[in-house]
Amino acid sequence: MIASSQTIEAPDADWWRGAVIYQIYPRSYQDSNGDGIGDLKGITARLPHIAALGADAIWISPFFPSPMKDFGYDVSNYTDVDPMFGTLSDFDALIAEAHRLQIKVMIDLVISHSSDQHAWFVESRSSRVNPKADWYVWADPKPDGTPPNNWLSIFGGSAWAWDPTRMQYYLHNFLTSQPDMNLHNPEVQDALLDVVRFWLKRGVDGFRLDTINFYFHDRELRDNPSLAPERRNASTAPAVNPYNFQEHLYDKNRPENLEFLKRFRAVLNEFPAIAAVGEVGDSQRGLEIVGEYTSGGDKMQMCYAFEFLAPDALTPARVAEVQKDFAAAAPEGWACWAFSNHDVVRHVSRWGADVLDRDAYAKLLSAILLTQRGSVCIYQGEELGLTEADIAYADLQDPYGIQFWPEFKGRDGCRTPMVWDDHAVQAGFSTAEKTWLPIPVEHQLRAVNVQQGVETSVMEQYRRFLAFRRAHPAFAKGDIAFLPPTDSVLAYTRSLGNETLLCLFNMSAGDVVAELPDGAWEVLTGHGFEAVVEGRSVTLPAWGAFFARLA
Structure with missing residues (x-):
């Protein structure tokens, strides 16, 4: 008998470099049970669309248990699925189907803060002496009872909330229901890294790390200095938000983060071919931070930069400037570029308000994005040329928009449900009488079935150009x-x-x-x-x- 051997091909540890990652906002992708909200089974059913488009990976925004004050970015349990979205078995089935279609799966980890309903915070706020008393950022008031310092929340007002049980303030860089975790505490780091291992063992291929530069705060709680008016930039927060009036030296971007990211990367390295992309939310030092976080090969593989998510007009000079600035700030680094996501006005509307031929404009922007140096994120519906939806105040869900209405209308306009079939109920997204956000008529006219097979459509152009990109590796790497x-x-x-x-x-x-x-x-x-x-x-x-x- 002649022995035979098979060569098992090692997974490509470099798959992320130049990958095209398709972002899914699970509430709005596909509803499988008729409750008007998307879910994991719905995503699984629609994976063939993403495979046909030609994406290499998907990034799924949070689907963990949550009170949904910030629609999943306020996590109350890091190792389960919210019943709204399904079960762990549904997630396992999603992973299996994605891998069958040769699609990598990345999930959104929100570990700078949790929900105030997370068991960790419930215990932490119960007293000053419990085992998790130091798992969140607590501080005594000033002698006059006011907050410890001048730090501001991105969602408006002070970044400190008073807790009457502990008679202390806790830090929240976002909603008051999103307390910041104290990553200066090694026990917190260990617990979060165990969360990372939990999902890696379930088969995920990587992570998108939310607000990665917010992980650490200044131990001395020093006040942030003011920012000169000419340096204020509205890309981190809307222009009406006083958050832009400070130079954020002490509430984020702290040097301690580098050592934690090395610990995080070491956990990734325990598994084959895992990648992570960090979201750097900072309009003042964004590219500099990207350079720090992606240098040395021992931290993030890539970071999600905001330069092309800002309202600044996209011009030839702007594209060249951003890439040259990135090369200077992060010579060893790798960027992940996006023109749209779940937090900003869709780019066809943001930059093309005065453009008459929106389809031609959308096609051009897709080609520019897909030929940049770096990896690429495509946000669901972008491949259809969807514009920003105009949501009435009565239909708003986003607390950010409700807080700053009408000067800032929030993020609901880019989060409306995906449109699949212009002849179906709720454009094929759901059989429910009412969906969690309304579906604009103008979106229904751009549904997948309308564009399928139409050579001149935006969707077919995305498919065509992604195939062209794959045929020429220079575009990816x-x-x-x-x-x-x-x-x-x-x-x-x-x-x-x-x-x-x-x-x-x-x-x-x-x-x-x-x-x-x-x-x-x-x-x-x-x-x-x-x-x-x-x-x-x-x-x-x-x-x-x-x-x-x-x-």
Whole structure:
């Protein structure tokens, strides 16, 4: 008998570098039981859509037990599924189906704070001497009874809430029902790392870490200094929020975080091919922090930067500036770029309010995003060209919007349910008479079934361009070099090994002519854009693009 051997291919530990990650907001993706709220079984049923799109991974926003004051970002149990979304068995089935379709699964971990209903906090607030008394950030009042310092909550007002049982204040960088955990306490770190292991053992491929730069606070509770008006930037909080009036030196971005992230990475390394992306919420030091958190190969693999989520207009100069600033701030680092997510106005509306041809604009933006150096997040509905929904005050769910209405309308406009079938009840999202957020008519007209198979649709362009991206590894992992931008034309090359690709984008509503750089360029097709090449001149139509390879 001749012995046979099979070579078992090791998992690709570098899969995340250049991956396209599809973000799912579970409340709004697919409702499987008719209660008007999406769930895990619904996500599993719709995974073929994501596979057909061509994404490498999914990131699922929180589905853990929660009182839902902040819609899952206030966790009351880190190792279970909220009954609203299903069961642990439903999650296991989701993992199995995603892996069958060769889709990685990343989940959202919210460990800077918990719900005030978490058993840890319930015990912590019960007295000053219980075993978890120091698991959250507690402080005595000033002699006059006011909060310990001037720190502000992102959701408005002081970041300190009074607890009458302990006769102390507790820190909450977000809602008062979201107390901050004290990661200076090693027991807290150990408990949170055990949570990480729990989900890794269930088969997840990685994590998105919410508010990663909020993990530690200044032990001395020093006041934040004020910020000069000309330095205030509304990308961390809306412009009407006084949170922007401070320089956040002491309530977040603390150096102790680096050592904890090394501990976190060591846990990831106990399992094969695991990756994490950290959300850095800071408009003042964002890229600098990304550089710190992704350096050395012993912390985060990548960080979720906010530069392209800000309201600043997207121009050729802006794209080049962001990438060059990132390269300077994080020469060893790796970014994960997004144009939209569950916290910001959808980018087609945010940047394209005056654009007449929204479809062409959406297609162009998708090509720009998918050719940036870094990994990419696509937010559900982005592939349909969905615009920001206009939600009436009576229908608002987001406490952020309710607090600052009408100057800031909150985040509900980007969180409305996914639209699958324009002929079905609730656009195929649910059979319920009423969904948790209303579904705009204009969204129903852009449903998946409407765009399926229509070559000129935004969705088919996403599929086409993702296939084009996969055919050219330089887009995923190559270097980027910018040509001098003009008011209308964004131009850069992506290079990996012997392949150099040229990318030209017309970011205007009129035709423009661009000149090819030196070299022999082979025109590439299959990406869905058309341009006219005459000699070394390329005529790009409105919102058009051109791609070539150096021969």
